[in-house]
Amino acid sequence: MSASASAGPAAVWPADPRSKALALELYEAVADRPLISVHNGLPARYLAEDLPITDPIGLLISHDQGLQALLRTAGIRTEFTVTDGWRAEHASRRAFVLLWRHLVGVWAQPWMRSEGDETARLAGLPPFRDDTDPEAVYDAVAARLVDDPVYPRRVLAAANLARFATSDDPADDLSAHRLLAEDPSLSGRVVPTFSPDRYLDPGHRGWRTDADLLAEVTGIGTEDLDGFLDALRQRRRYFLDRGAEASEHHSSDVAIARLAPSDAVRLFGLARSAELLPAEALALQGHLLAETGRMAADDGLALRLYPPAGFSAGTVDRPAADRGIVDRIGPLLADVGSAPGFRLQLFTIDTEAYAAEMVPAAAEHPALAAVPPTRFADDPAALRAIRVAAIGAEGPGRSLGVVDDMSAPFALPARHRLGRRLDAGALAELIVSGRLTEDQAHTALSDAVAQKGAVADTGAVVRSGSGRPGGP
Structure with missing residues (x-):
């Protein structure tokens, strides 16, 4: 992997030229090493049965305990399971809207929207902006996942x-x-x-x-x-x-x-x-x-x-x-x-x-x-x-x-x-x-x-x- 290919966003690196050069060299030495996930919210059954993720809450929140932690600090319930009613469309929509509005503030800085945290882009979402209608985003994501679910x-x-x-x-x-x-x-x-x-x-x-x-x-x-x-x-x-x-x-x-x-x-x-x-x-x-x-x-x-x-x-x-x-x-x-x-x-x-x-x-x-x-x-x-x-x-x-x-x-x-x-x-x-x-x-x-x-x-x-x- 070349340095230009793996460097990623400029804002992540130190501004000082020598520090940046050293950081790129250090990163290159480990960039291709296998990843170790010390914890993930995805249940083993999803992998064993390759269960598809078919709804916006499952895509963004159900297996992301970092986002759940943010929601809890805003007083938003996060037990997104089949049995407690969150799978109902109206409840999922409300949770998604609350999440969107919260993340608009979190992604306040440009580097987070475009460079630092790639959640929005990787999920196929538009940037987290306050002039975007979250209900329209929810509808688009829900429709897409019906035809093209995410397989773990x-x-x-x-x-x-x-x-x-x-x-x-x-x-x-x-x-x-x-x-x-x-x-x-x-x-x-x-x-x-x-x-x-x-x-x-x-x-x-x-x-x-x-x-x-x-x-x-x-x-x-x-x-x-x-x-x-x-x-x-x-x-x-x-x-x-x-x-x-x-x-x-x-x-x-x-x-x-x-x-x-x-x-x-x-x-x-x-x-x-x-x-x-x-x-x-x-x-x-x-x-x-x-x-x-x-x-x-x-x-x-x-x-x-x-x-x-x-x-x-x-x-x-x-x-x-x-x-x-x-x-x-x-x-x-x-x-x-x-x-x-x-x-x-x-x-x-x-x-x-x-x-x-x-x-x-x-x-x-x-x-x-x-x-x-x-x-x-x-x-x-x-x-x-x-x-x-x-x-x-x-x-x-x-x-x-x-x-x-x-x-x-x-x-x-x-x-x-x-x-x-x-x-x-x-x-x-x-x-x-x-x-x-x-x-x-x-x-x-x-x-x-x-x-x-x-x-x-x-x-x-x-x-x-x-x-x-x-x-x-």
């Missing part, structure tokens, strides 16, 4: 993926992963991710039903707290034995802290009898998340936490002493942060919270990796700057090369290209400032890609041209 296998076949992590319910038997692993038309690996959010949220309307399902799947009674935790441990082992590398948690604004044993038992009993008050539900949720951290220290599953946008000290209605994410994960780090097997990765789309809170926390706690955002920011120089800060605080080994790709599958390659370019630019600036040598920077970027790129001989990332009979 075709989309991912061109992505050059070495590993692709799906999002999986703890009660799932992972049969789709078995089918993918046995499919001779696939290469690389598709790995499950333990995704227990609904089981850890006792304020959720269906939580008692979920707890009963966990008991049915594991054969362990979940009427009491000890049994519930044992059932979760069993499912974590089940996922680990089938290739899972992490658990993921898209928590609300919850302080992660253990309760006194007697309080935890009492609140769990109230949850089972549907008598929890909202504040008690939050306290119990924080306790269950803390117990999940202890499980992570014991079994080695990395704990990936995706705080919502705005999860920072600047959020309104918080005590003056509340430092946002730092205060909320502080008890967890104090409890298990020094355990040899514990790993915590923080993902965010909030650049202010990242720079002000997450990077200093990562500098203090070796078990914590603060993954730099690649989305929804006004200035590529700011995205590079926070990477420079992260590398200085953590060293290059913890967050370099990890791309926040909570995106619809069609946008995944573009997200990774942008992440690698930003990493290369940050390393180039560190070279020019005398904080790294060129050899150190090349080694760091190469290692960051390679250590996340181990591929098993069998597994399931789509090869070009594969697909079900009758599909693309």
